[in-house]
Structure formats: structure tokens, C-alpha cells
Amino acid sequence: MNKPIIALDFSTRTQVEEFLSKFDESLFVKVGMELFYQEGPELVRSIKAMGHQIFLDLKLHDIPNTVESAMRGLAKLGVDMTNVHAAGGMDMMKAAKKGLEGSGTQLIAVTQLTSTDEAGMHEDQLIYVSLEESVLHYAKQAKRAGLDGVVCSVMEAGAIEQACGKDFLKVTPGIRLADGNADDQKRIATPAKARLQGSTHIVVGRAITTSDDPAASYRQITNEWSGQ
Numbered sequence: 320m321n322k323p324i325i326a327l328d329f330s331t332r333t334q335v336e337e338f339l340s341k342f343d344e345s346l347f348v349k350v351g352m353e354l355f356y357q358e359g360p361e362l363v364r365s366i367k368a369m370g371h372q373i374f375l376d377l378k379l380h381d382i383p384n385t386v387e388s389a390m391r392g393l394a395k396l397g398v399d400m401t402n403v404h405a406a407g408g409m410d411m412m413k414a415a416k417k418g419l420e421g422s423g424t425q426l427i428a429v430t431q432l433t434s435t436d437e438a439g440m441h442e443d444q445l446i447y448v449s450l451e452e453s454v455l456h457y458a459k460q461a462k463r464a465g466l467d468g469v470v471c472s473v474m475e476a477g478a479i480e481q482a483c484g485k486d487f488l489k490v491t492p493g494i495r496l497a498d499g500n501a502d503d504q505k506r507i508a509t510p511a512k513a514r515l516q517g518s519t520h521i522v523v524g525r526a527i528t529t530s531d532d533p534a535a536s537y538r539q540i541t542n543e544w545s546g547q
């Protein structure tokens with residue numbers, strides 16, 4: 320069972336260090352845009368040196384040549400996982416993979432953000448199929464491009480497992496405990512539901528980072544996720 324991925328959605332190194340000091344075990348953490356744009360590669364290297372696994376979530380989406388070059392740079396950081404937007408297209412996903420060659424970094428593609436619902440997808444993107452169809456299409460494209468998996472919501476994980484297989488990663492954010500506030504998320508689910516639906520990883524931010532006792536919330540989520 321993969322560890323829950325904790326989204327380190329902080330803006331300073333000090334906040335990250337203070338947060339990580341509450342844990343005495345090795346974690347799987349996510350460094351996203353907020354933190355990376357302010358603290359950069361140096362902080363990624365330090366977190367790695369502390370022995371934690373890292374998902375570097377920069378959601379690249381640009382022309383293939385630019386994405387390949389950017390990935391060539393990111394490959395040197397030695398992170399465990401990184402991502403692109405599937406909407407960038409097949410050629411861009413293949414170029415991203417090429418840029419990471421030889422690094423051992425897993426590459427996944429964001430399908431439809433968990434902050435999007437079907438009505439919003441129709442209105443904002445003019446994609447007039449069901450949300451599940453759109454997510455499944457992107458998952459199949461990502462698989463054809465040779466990626467390791469996708470970011471999706473728990474709701475689509477089962478259909479993706481059927482279409483793309485058990486080993487294809489289904490990394491699912493939008494995780495809330497039963498009484499959790501959805502905030503800006505539209506497609507949410509509990510850790511237990513994620514396990515039952517076939518998620519391979521869950522990504523959890525505010526349910527842990529804004530908790531009065533982050534280590535206790537992490538334990539509770541880990542237990543629910545692993546079915547203990």
C-alpha cells in the first residue's frame with residue numbers, strides 16, 4: 320500500500336520544516352507550484368535528503384519542445400513522480416517522457432482537475448461528453464503515450480483500472496474525511512472509498528496541513544486508506 324501523499328501547500332521553507340518536524344517517519348510528500356515557485360529546487364533537494372519521497376506537481380502544459388527541455392532539467396532533481404496536463408496532447412506527453420529518460424521519475428498526467436464538475440467542464444472547456452468519458456479518454460491517451468498513470472478523482476478510478484489496468488497509477492486528490500469541508504474541490508471522496516475504488520495513491524492537503532494535530536490526522540487517514 321503506497322503511503323498517502325501529503326500536499327505541502329506552504330509558501331516558505333520555515334513552514335515546511337516546522338510541519339515536517341511533527342513527524343518521525345519517512346513520508347511521501349507533494350511539492351506544488353506555491354512552494355516550488357518560492358523556494359525552488361534547493362528545497363526539493365533538502366526534502367529528498369531528509370529521506371522523504373517526492374511528487375513534484377508542476378502540471379506542465381506547453382509545446383512539446385519546451386516541456387521536454389523542462390523535464391530534462393527536472394530529471395536531475397531525482398524526484399519520485401512528476402506530472403503534466405493530458406490536455407497538452409499526445410506529442411507533449413511523449414516529449415515529457417523523453418525528457419525524463421534515465422531518471423527513474425514516474426510521469427503522470429492530470430485528466431480533469433478535481434475542482435471541475437461536469438457542468439463546469441461543459442461551460443469552461445466546451446467538452447460535451449460526460450466527465451467520466453473525458454477522464455477516461457485522457458487516461459487512455461496517457462497510457463498510449465507511455466506514461467505511468469494519471470491524476471483523477473476517486474470517482475473515475477474504477478473505470479480507469481478496467482480500461483488501463485491495475486498497474487497504471489490512479490493518483491487521487493480531493494480526499495476528505497467524512498465530515499470534511501470540500502473547499503474548492505468538486506469531486507471528493509474518503510480514503511476508504513479511494514481504496515475500494517482502486518486508487519493507487521491518495522493526495523491529501525488541508526485535511527492534514529490545517530489540522531490541529533497533523534500527525535494524528537495523518538495516522539487516521541493512513542489507517543482508513545490501508546483498511547485498518
Ligand SMILES: O=C(O)c1cc(=O)[nH]c(=O)n1[C@@H]1O[C@H](COP(=O)(O)O)[C@@H](O)[C@H]1O
Nearest residue numbers: 326376431432433470492493522523524525
Ligand atoms: O495534481 C494534483 O496534485 C492535483 C490535481 C487535481 O486534479 N486536484 C488537486 O487537488 N490536486 C492537488 O492536490 C492537492 C489537494 O489539496 P487539498 O484539497 O487541500 O487536499 C492540492 O495540492 C492540489 O494542487
